[in-house]
Amino acid sequence: MLILAIDTSAVASAALVSDDAPEGVLASFSTEDTRSHAEVLAPGIDDMLADAGVTGADIDAIVTGVGPGPFTGLRSGIATARTLSFVWGKPLYGLMSLDAMALEVAESTSAVPEFLVATDARRKEVYWARYSLADGQLPRLVDGPHVGFAAGLPDLPAYGAGAGIYEDVLRADPDFSAEQPDALYLGQFALARLAAGEQLPDSTPLYLRESDAQVPGPRKRAL
Amino acid sequence: MNRTQPLVLGIESSCDETGVGIVRGTALLSNTVSSSMEEHVRFGGVIPEIASRAHLDAFVPTLQASLAEAGVTLDDVDAIAVTSGPGLAGALMVGVCAAKALAVATGKPLYAINHLVAHVGVGLLQAGNSLPEDALPENLGALLVSGGHTEILRIRSITDDVELLGSTIDDAAGEAYDKVARLLGLGYPGGPAIDKLARTGNAKAIRFPRGLTQPKYMGTADEPGPHRYDWSFSGLKTAVARCVEQFEARGEEVPVADIAAAFQEAVVDVITSKAVLACREYGITELLLGGGVAANSRLRQLTEQRCSAAGIRLTVPPLDLCTDNGAMVAALGAQLVMAGIEPSGISFAPDSSMPVTAVSLPA
Ligand SMILES: [Zn+2]
DSSP states (O other), rough: EEEEEEEOOSSOOEEEEESSSSGGGEEEEESSSOOOHHHHHHHHHHHHHHTTTTOGGOEEEEEEESSSSOOOHHHHHHHHHHHHHHHHOOEEEOOHHHHHHHHHHSSSSSOOEEEEEEEEEEOOOOOEEEEEEEEEEEEEEEEEEEEEEEGOOOEEEEEHHHHHHHHSSSSGGGGGGOOOOOOHHHHHHHHHHHHTOOOOOOOOOOOSSOOOOOOOOOOOOOO | OSSSSEEEEEEESSSEEEEEEEETTTEEEEEEEEEEEHHHHHSOOOOHHHHHHHHHHHHHHHHHHHHHHHOOOOGGOOOOEEESSOOOHHHHHHHHHHHHHHHHHOOOOOOEEEEEHHHHHHSSOOOOOOOOTOOOSSEEEEEEEEEOEEEEEEEEETTTTEEEEESSSSHHHHHHHHHHHTTTTSSSSSHHHHHHTTSSOOSSOOOOOOOOSSSSHBOSSSOOOTTTTBBHHHHHHHHHHHHHHHHHHOOOOOOHHHHHHHHHHHHHHHHHHHHHHHHHHTTEOOOOEEEEEOOOOOHHHHHHHHHHTTTTTTEEOOOOHHOOOOHHHHHHHHHHHTTTOOOOSOOOOTTTOTTOOSBBOOO
């Protein structure tokens, strides 16, 4: 099974993940910055497909990160994934973006049985979720995703750029203090869950915050 | 690529309408629009984040409906065009990302085009009220009035030579309608509500200011002032608020219909007088009226009157092509293809303040 995975919840990234490929990965790319998704994502995917010699017809499913993440960036990936899925006629799934980093943590030497994943939510807040990890299992989401101040998070080891920014109040793992969710791990997570016969959710974004719009109150009368 | 009668698919998402339109050369095949206007009603104006969320969910269904209505498949399409600016940044982003994905998935060339020039391009579609085929270079102008913009343009070549002669320096005219409608308790969108009520009011009962018309802003034809062809509507909105307050402070009933009529007269008078002035001074003899406020009955009436008095031929496309839509993007895209202009590629960034001098982005 060949999956095209896309995530733009923080940086822009995409990957071709397959259970036939060595290490499970055919190709991948990710950017450093969090603000140029609309420019770099489509060329990145186009080059990646060309380099891997893969066309839309070869792909079995598309997986997109559905956040949480800054809204405009997040939508870049979902809009891209939905359109590719429509044109190629391939199934589309949405995975929570923090799951990608949970899997990266699980596959690292610093894995612990209970941990947090946190990314930057701007406005002095983080997006976060709590995971548990049993030997030989995929990480399991036990709480979240949420958005809130770092100081309000459970007292557990914390992984990801959101933890790195607030290392003064979180037990941030230094090896992960600049890490962002990556489509590479998102695709592998999806592949593992599909292989286990699980149903995956759709691509509805997890915004967690409403738009900032205020309904205007009644105009004050001059009297 | 077929460059004589290209089949072009256009995508629009710069404000609150998700549009996908399809044209073949200058023939309109489909024009599908999904609007999030209802979701903005309780806020009294377009909320960018709400519009962007709506674009994301509306895009694929709108694309599907437009293809079905045109009776074509993506394989048939020669080129894709998308609004890359100006407009709301987050809203543009959705259409641009979707258009790029469409280009990646189909291998079709993509044109990143200017929303304002697309409002002019729609006038070239053979749709009843199109521009005459002999609209000569250098004599074509466009007056665009909507909730998002208010501009007068000169078009020497629709594909590579467009000049901004004047624009609003603060609110768009449609925005002023929305704000004043709210002041008068008339709801959203303000344009149709004020237009309707104004018919029962006396426009001469109150006189509201015409922004940027003092000599220091206007100058003379030989020595134009800094805002000779520009508009400003924020002072007008304040004047209306003041006026309402004065009636209330005196304990009198607010003459809502008269205020609506006088406000509308002030907007329409200053828009048309400056537009016609610009046309005269730049030798423009063909004027296209575009944008959603082209639906306003008084604006159409006064523009027609003043254009005919000045010897200017006025074209107003059908209303569903005046408001934001994908067909206008496709129409301009087709002009670019037919003129042999190269596509933009897929690396461009949307530009919320894209100038009209950029008709399409270079690769
Ligand atoms: Zn417009």
